[in-house]
Amino acid sequence: MSDLSIEKLEIKGLGGLPIAVHVAGEGRDLVLIHGYFSNAFTNWIRYGHAARLVEAGFRLIMPDLRGHGESGKPHDVAAYPPDALTEDGLALVEQLGLTDYDLGGYSLGARTTVRMLARGAAPRKVILAGMGLRGLVQTLDNGGYYRNVLTNLGTFERGTSEWMTEAFLKTTKGDPVAMLHILNTFVDTPKEAIAGFTQPVEVICGADDRDNGVARELADVLPHGHYVEIPGNHMNAVTRKELGQAMVDFLTV
Numbered sequence: 001m002s003d004l005s006i007e008k009l010e011i012k013g014l015g016g017l018p019i020a021v022h023v024a025g026e027g028r029d030l031v032l033i034h035g036y037f038s039n040a041f042t043n044w045i046r047y048g049h050a051a052r053l054v055e056a057g058f059r060l061i062m063p064d065l066r067g068h069g070e071s072g073k074p075h076d077v078a079a080y081p082p083d084a085l086t087e088d089g090l091a092l093v094e095q096l097g098l099t100d101y102d103l104g105g106y107s108l109g110a111r112t113t114v115r116m117l118a119r120g121a122a123p124r125k126v127i128l129a130g131m132g133l134r135g136l137v138q139t140l141d142n143g144g145y146y147r148n149v150l151t152n153l154g155t156f157e158r159g160t161s162e163w164m165t166e167a168f169l170k171t172t173k174g175d176p177v178a179m180l181h182i183l184n185t186f187v188d189t190p191k192e193a194i195a196g197f198t199q200p201v202e203v204i205c206g207a208d209d210r211d212n213g214v215a216r217e218l219a220d221v222l223p224h225g226h227y228v229e230i231p232g233n234h235m236n237a238v239t240r241k242e243l244g245q246a247m248v249d250f251l252t253v
Helices: 040-045 049-055 084-095 108-118 143-151 161-171 176-185 215-221 241-251
Strands: 006-012 018-024 028-033 058-063 101-106 126-129 201-206 225-230
Touching: 006 084, 018 040, 018 084, 028 040, 028 084, 028 108, 040 049, 040 058, 049 058, 049 241, 058 084, 084 108, 084 176, 101 108, 108 126, 126 241, 143 161, 143 176, 201 215, 201 241, 215 225, 225 241
Parallel strands: 028 058, 028 101, 101 126, 126 201, 201 225
Antiparallel strands: 006 018, 018 058
């Protein structure tokens, strides 16, 4: 991991917001989008997934979502309209001139991937990790939970789910105001639209992860969906080597 060479780019997202993009490796283009409260480094680089994919022959393109990581984090609610993350993702594809590429994400990154597909993105293969059907068709199902965490920081009992969520926010140096506004960007994708996706899709989820609904249900709705279970829950499945290996196995077939 330490010898992975990372190039940093910047694209202009919706409204001209600077979006930081981390690029590693050479070969087939693979866009990977991280989850809520996280960033490209934490999701893809820190636990070795990026190194594994680079070794398998991919050029990884890993943006930090608006409000996250090294991208712009405005506090103006107007900078977070519905589908803003989707607009940024489509801008990345256009500005980097990607035509033959793969696309995937974890949690909010998977949701953003689905929104990009619904809006016309045309990757070869798709990875949806840490995501079930409910998390796509009812995107604010967990919105109340996160709103509660972000508006009551410092009040939670040690060891509770809320306390662990806040601890993760601190680990990634997340901006609570920006994170709260990100909830405004969520857009539901109808089940019928998901059932119309024509790409091969691998749905990867932790055995104990139901945070965004049931991943197997999502795989069943997709015409070319394939479900892969890995160890862990929503917070720690992303740290498991099995995630990176499942991605490599799917993308290199």
